[in-house]
Amino acid sequence: MPELPEVETVKETLKRQILKNRIIDVKINYPKTIEFPTVEEFKKQIKNQKIVDIKRRGKWLMFELEDYYLLSHLRMEGKYNIKPTDTIQNKHEHVIFVLDNKFELRYQDTRKFGKMHLIKKEEVYDRLPLSELGLEPNDENLTVSYLKEKYKNKNLPIKTVLLDQQIIVGIGNIYADEILFLSKINPLKKSKTLTNKQLQLIIDNTKIVLEKAIKAGGTTIRSYTSSEGVHGLFQHELLVHGKEGEPCKDCDETIVKIKVGGRGTYYCKKCQK
């Protein structure tokens, strides 16, 4: 389940592997992965493009090519494998980028939820999916007044708005629980009723949780070998998420699980009033 830290780790790993390689062909085994443009246009346009750089915006991986950006969202289970051309394809490798060095970059996604876009470089930030994204967690413009403005017309629980990628990018279901636990805020609390102090705590803890997870992703990533996938691991220490029935790390109260906006939500009733 890649969230921002996992995407960051994948980005760094791939940069060490495939920069400067040229895509000489692409095979698309599951066409619905390609969201834009059409599969035929996608194939035609990406052919013979060199991979110049790899970036990230929110949870989107951005392969910078010569004329295009290839945007790739891993959703829950997307990962990239780099394998020699003659390696048998496994059944979950849906998009195969044939490189000019006898290797292939293969997008593997068991759940088939991941999406790709191929967009002209000059347009990439001005059109979907990147145009609507909110601030990166480490953006200096992420302030209490920014959140106040964004939250003022919403009547939703803070847990729900933390997942809104149009406000802050990169927070997924797991990290949202962790951020609220550290901030001692009830996930059901309406976001527009939060105090300045609580909003500042959310900002601080968002940065802390995501940066810590990026570091953990960097240290636990499996190194690439020909038979192994390149993918982010999610192995850092979680405080509340998934801990239903276990004692709170702070007060020993039993962690409970509820649904907020349809999403499994874990919290401590005593610490997060």
Place this chain on the structure above:
DNA sequence: AGTGCGACCCGAACGC
């Protein structure tokens, strides 16, 4: 406009 929910997927976990 904001809000809620089903759809998209399939492996794992669960219930019997």
Place this chain on the structure above:
DNA sequence: TGCGTTCGGGTCGCAC
């Protein structure tokens, strides 16, 4: 080699 059902995760599209 048990089998059918439920769940979850991020995002979008649709209905209200």
